[in-house]
Amino acid sequence: MTDAAQTWHPSPHDTSVRLPSGATDTHCHxxxxxxxxxYAESSSFKPADAPKEVLFALHDRMGIDRCVIVQSGCHGFDNRVVADAIAARPGxxxxxxxAPPDISSDALKMLDxxxxxxxxxxxxxxxxPGADEAALRALAPRLADLGWHLQLHMEDSLIAPMSACLADLPVPVVIDHIGRIDASRGRDQPEFAALLGLLEHDHVWCKVSGAERAxxxxxxxxxxxxxxREIVETFPDRVLWGTDWPHPNYRAAxxxxxxxxxxxxxxxxxxxxMQALLVDNPARLYGFKEAT
Structure with a gap:
């Protein structure tokens, strides 16, 4: 067990925003x-528990109908914790x-x-560290065959160097958290320009989660x-949003x-x-059914 501090706010205020039916949190843990x-023994990040019941309660309170839970590095390649949460709210x-980039086809099918x-x-x-370029190129067609996508969480300085490879992959690519740009550096920073350039490719998506991190x-x-907002207005059919609950490795409280x-x-x-961001785009990328 860990004595790490809790990473989630114990009493968030109710939002005044009325979410559309089928609203989806596409990024949480x-x-x-x-x-x-x-937790994985190799993980240097060992947070306090943030179990599915607390996540479900947050979603029910705020008006979230659907969700995509992202496996956390603290659990390593043991994806059972996410599978357990999915099974509790099937569909x-x-x-x-x-998973490692050389994951077997049988293991991919089991996860699917x-x-x-x-x-x-x-x-x-x-x-x-993530997979290198050769590994990504080898993996991408296998993910495409399953109807899956590749999700990348990267330092903003890596957007430009990785863009040529990502633009060439035969699978949808999702960039996390506004590319982890630093908002204090202003609109004209090269990192944001690189992100916008990458998003010009029709298979590249962006999560506009993580405003608190940017x-x-x-x-x-x-x-x-x-x-x-600029990303949402420029690429409205390839944007997603999520809470990033319970806010791992956040810079402050x-x-x-x-x-x-x-x-x-x-x-x-x-x-x-709003409808595209929260409902239609997640339904199309992840395969959710029509809004409930």
Whole structure:
């Protein structure tokens, strides 16, 4: 067990935003409980438990109908914790797995049957290294055959160097958290230009989650909103949103999730943009059925 601090806000305020039917949180995590789902010994990140029941309660309170849970590095390649959460809300919850790039076809099929729809690789200095270019090129057709996608979490300085490879892959590519850009550096920074350039390719998507990470300000993270809004307005059919609950490795005290939900009308300022961001795009990429 760990004595790490809790990474989620214990009492977020209710959002004033009325979400559309079928609203989807496409990026969140579950940690433990460690007595059932122990952390990987190799993980340097060992947070306090953030079990599925707390996540479900947050979603029910805020008006989230569907969800994509992303396997966390603290659990390594043991994806049982996410599979367990998916099974508790079948059809409504799906997952993104962590696995080595040479994962067997049988293992991929097993994950697919459990409700996983993609593989994630991290390219962040505080996390285990992701797959190299050769491995990504070998893996991409195998993911495409399953109808899966590739999800990447990368330092903003890596967007430009990785763009040529990612633009050439025969599978949908999802970039996490606005490319982890630093909002304090302004609209004209080269990292944001590289992200916009990568998004010109029709198979590349972006999660406009993580405004609190891009921001260098206190809530309501106003400096990050224009970046997310520009991406949503420029590429409305290839954007996704998520809470990133329970906010692992956040720079300060856990953000109030109510603040993050309250940003949605600023990020997607028209009803059609909100519908695409929260309902239609997730349904198309992950294979959710029509809005309930």
């Amino acid at each position: 579950v940690f433990g409980p460690q007595a059932v789902f122990p 409504r919850y799906l997952g993104i797995a962590l 049957a459990q409700g996983f729809r993609g593989l994630r690789f991290n390219y962040m200095s505080h996390l285990a 921001s260098r300000q206190d809530p309501p993270y106003a400096d990050a909103v224009p970046f997310a 856990p953000p109030d999730d109510g603040d993050l939900f309250d940003l949605l009308p600023q990020i997607a300022p028209k009803p059609a943009l």
